[in-house]
Structure formats: C-alpha cells, structure tokens
Amino acid sequence: MQQRQVAIHIDQVSMCFGQGAEQVTALDSVSLDILENEFFTLLGPSGCGKTTLLRLIAGFEQPTSGHLQLYGQRLEGTLPFQRPINTVFQSYALFPHLTVAKNIAFGLEMQKKPQNEIDATVEEMLALVKLKGFANRRPHQLSGGQQQRVALARALANRPKVLLLDESLSALDLKLRKEMQVELKRLQRETGITFIFVTHDQEEALTMSDRIAVMSGGVVQQVGAPADIYDRPVNRFVADFIGETNFLNAVVVTDGFDLGKLGTLPYPVSKLGLGSKVTLALRPERLCFSEDGLPGVVENVVYMGTDTIYHISLQDQPGMHVRLQNDYGAQAAYQIGNSVKVGVLADSIRVLED
Amino acid sequence: MTTSVNPLWRFRGVAGTAWFAMVYLYLPILILIVLSFNANKVATIWSGFSLQWYSVVLDNPNIMRAAKNSLIIASCATVVSTVFATLAALAMSGPTFRGQSVINAMLGLPLLAPEIVTAVASLLFFLAIGMELGLLSVLVAHVVFCIPFAYMPIRARLEGMDPRYKEAASDLYATPWATFWRITLPLLMPGVVSGAMLAFIISLDDFVITFFVAGAGATTLPVYIFGMIRMGITPEVNAISAMMLLVSILFVILSWLVGRVKQ
Numbered sequence: 001m002q003q004r005q006v007a008i009h010i011d012q013v014s015m016c017f018g019q020g021a022e023q024v025t026a027l028d029s030v031s032l033d034i035l036e037n038e039f040f041t042l043l044g045p046s047g048c049g050k051t052t053l054l055r056l057i058a059g060f061e062q063p064t065s066g067h068l069q070l071y072g073q074r075l076e077g078t079l080p081f082q083r084p085i086n087t088v089f090q091s092y093a094l095f096p097h098l099t100v101a102k103n104i105a106f107g108l109e110m111q112k113k114p115q116n117e118i119d120a121t122v123e124e125m126l127a128l129v130k131l132k133g134f135a136n137r138r139p140h141q142l143s144g145g146q147q148q149r150v151a152l153a154r155a156l157a158n159r160p161k162v163l164l165l166d167e168s169l170s171a172l173d174l175k176l177r178k179e180m181q182v183e184l185k186r187l188q189r190e191t192g193i194t195f196i197f198v199t200h201d202q203e204e205a206l207t208m209s210d211r212i213a214v215m216s217g218g219v220v221q222q223v224g225a226p227a228d229i230y231d232r233p234v235n236r237f238v239a240d241f242i243g244e245t246n247f248l249n250a251v252v253v254t255d256g257f258d259l260g261k262l263g264t265l266p267y268p269v270s271k272l273g274l275g276s277k278v279t280l281a282l283r284p285e286r287l288c289f290s291e292d293g294l295p296g297v298v299e300n301v302v303y304m305g306t307d308t309i310y311h312i313s314l315q316d317q318p319g320m321h322v323r324l325q326n327d328y329g330a331q332a333a334y335q336i337g338n339s340v341k342v343g344v345l346a347d348s349i350r351v352l353e354d
Numbered sequence: 355m356t357t358s359v360n361p362l363w364r365f366r367g368v369a370g371t372a373w374f375a376m377v378y379l380y381l382p383i384l385i386l387i388v389l390s391f392n393a394n395k396v397a398t399i400w401s402g403f404s405l406q407w408y409s410v411v412l413d414n415p416n417i418m419r420a421a422k423n424s425l426i427i428a429s430c431a432t433v434v435s436t437v438f439a440t441l442a443a444l445a446m447s448g449p450t451f452r453g454q455s456v457i458n459a460m461l462g463l464p465l466l467a468p469e470i471v472t473a474v475a476s477l478l479f480f481l482a483i484g485m486e487l488g489l490l491s492v493l494v495a496h497v498v499f500c501i502p503f504a505y506m507p508i509r510a511r512l513e514g515m516d517p518r519y520k521e522a523a524s525d526l527y528a529t530p531w532a533t534f535w536r537i538t539l540p541l542l543m544p545g546v547v548s549g550a551m552l553a554f555i556i557s558l559d560d561f562v563i564t565f566f567v568a569g570a571g572a573t574t575l576p577v578y579i580f581g582m583i584r585m586g587i588t589p590e591v592n593a594i595s596a597m598m599l600l601v602s603i604l605f606v607i608l609s610w611l612v613g614r615v616k617q
Contacts (some may be wrong), residue, residue: 008435058525059524060521060524079524080521080524080525081524081525081526081527081528081529085525086525086526087521087522087525088523089517089518089521091516093516093518093521093522094520094522095519095522095523095537095541096541097540097541106523106526106528106536107526107527110523110527110528110529110532111527153438154526155525155526157525158526
C-alpha cells in the first residue's frame, strides 16, 4: 500500500490558560499525525481539550509549547487567514447580513478570485450540499439543517487542505444528525479533503471516522480505527467512554484470573505477571448465559426492541450487564430474581493492567 | 400561537395606574400641540383653529437662523461624536488592557455630571484658551456631551455580537481590516444608527450648555425659545415647540425603521 502523506503533524503541543495558581492545562504534550484524505475524529468528554486542539490547528490560539505542521510547513506565527484550513463552527457563525450565496463566496472574495470563478464555485457548492434555489435567502430564513449545510459549503468552497468541524452536528435533532453523518462522509469521500471532526458523541465518531483519537484531561488516550478502539481499548477510560463495558477486578493466578468469591476464570495468562492486579473489560453483547459461567442474580430486565439487557449482580464484584439479541416473538429468557450463570469466553476478555 | 394575556392585568388598579401615568406623561405635550393651532393672540385662551402661528414662525428670519444653527450644530456634533463613540466602543471591546474599567467609567461620566457644571467648565475652558465664542465653541461642547449617548447603544451592540463572526471571517481569509469593513461594521450599523440618532436629538435639544458657550450669532433654537418666553408665552412658542417635537418623532420613527430593515 502506498504511504499516505501526513496532513497535520502535531508535535508535543501543550496549551495552558490563565496564570499562576489558576493555571489550567488544556492540552498536555499532545502528539498526533493526521493523514491526507482522512476522516479523523477527536473524541472525548467536554473539557478534554479536543476543541482547544482544533482551535490551535485553525490558528485562533497559539500553543504554549510544541509545534504544528501542515504538509511539512510549520504553522506557528501564522494567523487564521493565512492558513489553507477552514472551519465549520458549532454555532455555524453564518454572517447574518449576507445571503447564502454571499456567505459561500466570502472566502473566495477575500482571496481575490475572479468573479466568474466565484460564481461557478458558489453554484457548484450549492449543488453539493443540495441547496440549489436557496442562494438569495438570509441565514435566519433557513432551518438548522440547512444552515449547517451552508456552513459546510462556505468552508468547502475554498478547497481547504484541511477542514475542521467543531461539534458541527450537535445542534441538530437525531434524525437530521443521522442524515448529516452520512452526508459528511459522502462529502469527505467526494472532495478528498482531510476532515478533522470534534465530537463528544462516541456513536457519531464510530460511524464516520477512518481513525479516532480518544482524549481525556488534555491527553490523547488512544488513536486507532473505530474497530480498534472498540475491541481493543488500551485503558479503563477508553473502554468506559466508548460503548458500554463491564469491569471485573481480578488477580492473575497460574491458570487464569482469581475473581474472589466468584472463583477462577480460566485464561491463558502467560504474558501477565503472577499475582498482579488487573481489570477485565467485557462488552455486554459478547456475554451469554451458560452452565459453566459466573453465578449471579438478575436484578433488572430492560427490553430495548432489538435486544434485552439483563442487569446481573455478582458477589465481590461490580454488577454486569448482559445484552442478548431478541428472537422474534420470544419471551425474556430470565426474570428478576432468577439465579443465572454468566458465560465469559476467553477471547472476549480485554485485560487492562492497573 | 396563543396570545397570552399579561397576568398583571388581573390585579385591581393596574389599568387605572397605567392610564394615569400615560396622561401624566403626555397631557402637557398634547395641550401644547392643541394650543399651537390657537387663533387667539393670548396663548392660553382658545378662540378657534388657525395655522397662522406656524406661518409667523416660518416668516421670522431670527427663528429660521436659530433653527439653521441648531441643525448645523446637531448634524456636525452627531457625525463627530458617533465616529469617536464607535472607535471608543471598538477599543473597549478588544483585548483587555490596564485601566480599562476606569476609562469605561470615564466615558459614561458626562451623563452623571450636572449639566450646569459642564457648562461653566466649558465656558471657562474656552475663555482660558482664548477661543472666540460662536458656532465652533458650541459644536465642540456638544461633541463632548454627545459622545456618551452615542457610545452606549454602539457598545451594547458590540457586546451582544457573537465573537465567532470575527473568527469565521478570519478563518475565511479576511485580514483584520477586511473583517472590520465587511463583517464588524455592517453588523454594528444598527447600534451606530441609534447612537447617532440619540446624539442628534440630545444636541438639538440642549439648552444649558449652549446658553453658556454660544456667542452672538450662534443662537440655537432652544436658546431662542428661552429668550422669547421671557417676554411671555406666545402662540409662536407653542408652534416652534410643536415643530421641534415633530422632528424628534420623525427621528424616533426613522431609527425604528432602520432597526427593522436590519433584522
């Protein structure tokens, strides 16, 4: 496979706000490489530094230390209007006194492109975001979804090397958001522009991204493809933040994990230190009920349509959720108060070292 | 949409109090307008409808000269003070600097200072620097007290402006200069227009300061009316006052229309 170029190179970037005792570290020595033509997502809870990182790439802030490169060129000291990077803001920030067409043309006019080229690009962009016929409307005459698409068109009209999207779908209702997720992915494929998308919505990140960086406390916790992050989380934060996870506290013994009163869970522990404490992460949908499983009691049964989630209490351990797919017309397999045994397959266990 | 009734109306006496307040505010003005159409030579005794006092006013060269002075001063003071106020508001909304809150307070101070003090101070200042009292001295004094009135709506408009617009412009390759002309100023315009209208009306209406610093030949309309009234209230005074009121109302309507168009 051909080696893809690095679009954005982030090298040990730190960002602090405030001074003295009130100083807050928003980013702590973050290093990342974002590739050409990639749909890259910065995912994390609010306050994790993802938006700060985006603002550093756009040039609205300058890093306290470290540096950024765009296709090998250092970005420090350049202002936003000097960078071939465009942003889709969370609130869209469409200029209220300009028409849709004038909003889309703004960046091109500022770059002093010839008028016929501007007109052609505006037409093309309106078609791309399916807003033909809306050219002369004002932003306030559009719905939230339409404004969102104008904001996208305004940024894409400049053919930026990198497009930044700051929580750009969060203001839309669920149905529109799902549509726009597909739409964004399509636009990214069709334009071949590197997209850097910021979100706190893990589902959104998993559906759209080529790669995801999970952030927390100003630090990148893990970078990888959606399946990598979901199936092989590197630590408890990632396992907990992405999807639903059950955690068991265990001690490594010769033939598996000692779970206290629940007994021993067999596992090939050759690579782990005997006697060390570990956390086992188990996805609810990878569990089942079986005769030789861990004994527990059904505390709650939650019917979800496609699935049913059983809340199981265990001795010595935090409770677990088991998610089973429903057969058409079938009754729930267990009721509240039933004693059950939760079957754990060795290959569904993710071991997190403490 | 349902139209909701203000729950205040449920209390007894609210309607009565509201009517009393409206009458208290507007009855004197109404009486003045009615009496300006009075045919009688004695201003307060009604003897029939007539427009004669308006024609008397329009034929009086002294009144027309005073009106011309008033308009010249109000227009110039409006332009100069609005430019100053806009620049001040832009500076105050930029990055914070040392002494910002002190300067902000000082910008508003002329609103609180007793007008007579400002008037005496202005007069002393002009005498001290040896400036001849005339249209120019009135203009300078007017610019000073018009600035805070023009400043307030502009500042309020700037404060309410989403900083993302400037960031978006900058993101879309606009230099700071282009951002100002293409984005900040157009978005600020309703504030600038209201500030200018306010400054114009305040200047047109000023008496105390003008009375002190206006030399011969720089008499404005309020100062002229004061001079007339010392001879007794004539229907002529009523007619001028009604005409000044009309100009003020026109301005209020104009500023309301400008606000609507910008929406």
